[in-house]
Amino acid sequence: MNKYLALxxxxxxxxxxxxxxxxxxxxxWKRYERDPWTRDGRVRxxxxxxxxxxxxxxxxxxxxxxxxxxxxxxxxxxxxxxxxLAVEQANARIASARATLAQARRESRxxxxxxxxxxxxxxxxxxxxxxxxxxxxxEALSSRDAAALNLKxxxxxxxxxxxxxxxxxxxxxxxxxGKQAMALIDSDSLRVEGYFEETKLPHIRIGAPVAIRLMxxxxxxxxxxxxxxxxxxxxxxxxxxxxxxTVDPTFSWVRLAQRxxxxxxxxxxxxxxxxxxxxxxxxxxxxxxxASAQPVGQPKGR
Amino acid sequence: xxxxxxxxxxxxxxxxLLGIAALVLTFAIVRVMNAFGLHRIFAYRAAVDLAIFVxxxxxLAVLLQTFGIPL
Numbered sequence: 493m494n495k496y497l498a499l500x501x502x503x504x505x506x507x508x509x510x511x512x513x514x515x516x517x518x519x520x521w522k523r524y525e526r527d528p529w530t531r532d533g534r535v536r537x538x539x540x541x542x543x544x545x546x547x548x549x550x551x552x553x554x555x556x557x558x559x560x561x562x563x564x565x566x567x568x569x570x571x572x573x574x575x576x577l578a579v580e581q582a583n584a585r586i587a588s589a590r591a592t593l594a595q596a597r598r599e600s601r602x603x604x605x606x607x608x609x610x611x612x613x614x615x616x617x618x619x620x621x622x623x624x625x626x627x628x629x630x631e632a633l634s635s636r637d638a639a640a641l642n643l644k645x646x647x648x649x650x651x652x653x654x655x656x657x658x659x660x661x662x663x664x665x666x667x668x669x670g671k672q673a674m675a676l677i678d679s680d681s682l683r684v685e686g687y688f689e690e691t692k693l694p695h696i697r698i699g700a701p702v703a704i705r706l707m708x709x710x711x712x713x714x715x716x717x718x719x720x721x722x723x724x725x726x727x728x729x730x731x732x733x734x735x736x737x738t739v740d741p742t743f744s745w746v747r748l749a750q751r752x753x754x755x756x757x758x759x760x761x762x763x764x765x766x767x768x769x770x771x772x773x774x775x776x777x778x779x780x781x782x783a784s785a786q787p788v789g790q791p792k793g794r
Numbered sequence: 795x796x797x798x799x800x801x802x803x804x805x806x807x808x809x810x811l812l813g814i815a816a817l818v819l820t821f822a823i824v825r826v827m828n829a830f831g832l833h834r835i836f837a838y839r840a841a842v843d844l845a846i847f848v849x850x851x852x853x854l855a856v857l858l859q860t861f862g863i864p865l
Contacts (some may be wrong), residue, residue, distance in 0.1 A: 499837070501835075502834075502835060502836055502837040503837045505835050505836050505837070506836045506837045506838050506841060506842055509836070509842055509845045509846070509849075510841050510842075510845045512845065512849060513844070513845035513846075513848035513849050514848075516848050516849055516851075516852030516853075517848050517852070519852065520851070520852055520855060523855070524809065531805075531807075707805065
């Protein structure tokens with residue numbers, strides 16, 4: 493009897509400790525796997541591809557590498573002399589067109605005064621010549637405007653507030669029209685994007701407070717979920733030449749969750765943290781149903 | 795638990811270090827239990843050892859959290 497009691501006691505003790513371990517394991521699993529956080533986040537920013545509208549030699553570069561610029565600041569100047577020559581040329585063409593028009597008008601008036609002494613055909617030709625000369629004048633005027641516009645565009649300016657980075661443009665370089673000359677990082681668009689597993693999406697809500705830790709920094713950044721991406725590329729599918737889908741035949745035992753970019757608007761950045769587009773971030777979102785433990789926008793005391 | 799620990803620029807999840815620490819601790823605890831013959835209380839020794847490991851790692855996680863070390 494005593495032997496049986498001992499056996500029951502031993503079994504009970506084992507069961508109790510195993511159940512306790514299970515509870516702890518489930519708690520840790522939830523903590524680690526279900527909470528919406530990811531180590532796979534990046535600081536991102538819009539990059540303006542600064543591109544000249546006209547081609548030519550770069551005569552001067554007004555910025556340095558990694559220089560902050562404001563919208564409207566001069567970045568570089570392209571071959572001003574050549575484009576001002578073009579304006580002068582256009583002006584000369586206007587003068588020529590004006591002279592031609594005046595002469596045509598004079599001839600027309602003279603022939604009209606002679607009346608029937610001149611053939612009707614000549615009268616018609618006079619009218620046509622005046623009209624042609626007028627058209628040539630307006631053409632010359634508009635090409636002068638175009639030349640003036642080109643001259644204005646020799647000054648390439650910044651379209652946004654930002655920082656010029658990886659600058660590789662020097663006086664003497666030749667830039668083609670429509671070819672990117674430098675990159676300008678829009679500092680107003682700095683944000684963090686966390687690539688969250690799709691399994692964690694149900695726990696993410698728009699506007700939820702977010703804590704962000706950049707790799708190597710000691711202090712947290714704070715933000716709020718701004719939006720969730722609406723589409724990512726399907727890597728197993730492509731389109732063939734005749735526009736039919738090519739779907740890779742795959743069978744995987746282990747399926748990996750897709751990563752969905754979640755965009756986080758930054759609300760508080762400590763002054764000493766350098767926000768550099770491309771930095772690695774650990775992003776932790778407060779899950780749904782958890783009351784805001786601390787006001788967003790204030791650094792966590794740690 | 796959500797933080798990472800940098801070792802010479804290599805960032806390791808804290809959970810990994812926690813696991814290593816828990817493993818060492820578990821070995822120690824099992825040794826001590828053996829020395830005092832405490833395993834006689836339990837019926838199935840392997841399950842108990844595993845349970846002890848899980849309990850230790852959970853305990854370490856809670857401990858880290860209360861001290862506010864990289865969570």
